[in-house]
Amino acid sequence: MKKELRQKLKPYVHLTQYYETDQMKIIHHSNYIRWFEEARVDFLDQIGANYAKMEELGITSPVLSVEAQYKAMVRFGDSVYILPSIEAYNGVKLTLSYRVLDAVTGELRTTGKSQHCFLNEEGRPLSLKRTHPDIHRCFKAYHEHIFEI
Template sequence: MGKFTPYKHKVQYYETDQMGIVHHSNYIRWFEEARTDLLEQMGIGYDKIEKEGIVSPVLGVEANYLRMVRFGDTVTIETNITEYNGIKLIVEYRVFDEETGMVHCLGVTKHCFLNEKGRPVFLKKKHPRLHKMFLKGIENKKE
């Protein structure tokens, strides 16, 4: 498994407000798109995780808006797993303009792993294959 490719997103008209600026709520959606893409690149997409009877809810989200993004802009979203211990997962995001390279938003999401009954799951013990794939993903972070 090599380095991961950052996620790219072209801003759509419906994502903007009357001034043509991206509404703040859309960054959270972009975080999810980028995280989903990262997990798929790691070989452990949400479809595979859920097939194992595991869900990974969002426990918290932070977004620091530094600059406006406008309709028609293309942003690149770099994702980085900063913490994983088999029960908890923390992912950081860096949203920057593809053309200028300027950072527009920094974010973090926090997740856990639950079984179908809503109880915490320790992947290392209950799903060692998934656990190893997460560890490999951390080792092969994006540059």
């Protein structure tokens, strides 16, 4: 799929909630991992690789690793953009990177990364390129996509 044929993707927006804060009145570090997952599910849906549809096809995608680097605090009531991008993809493994930006100022608040693999119903690795070329094309088309805000 040619780059110019890709649809424009919408950034994932999260309005922080009071329950996400800690005793210091900032967002607790564990919530960023949840936000990454929310943004990942939204991103994959937008590119045509919907999680629910993949699971119906017998494809699971467990997390192999996840990390976050905290650059600046996010507080209750802040809105943030969580911008995922496909950093690496080979048909069997997928690595996504994330940028969390303040929705008002554009300030970078957090960066992160998650790595996933694709498994069949028996829990064995599978190659989307071989078994599901339509889904494979979705990942290839948006490899290294950069969000425009």
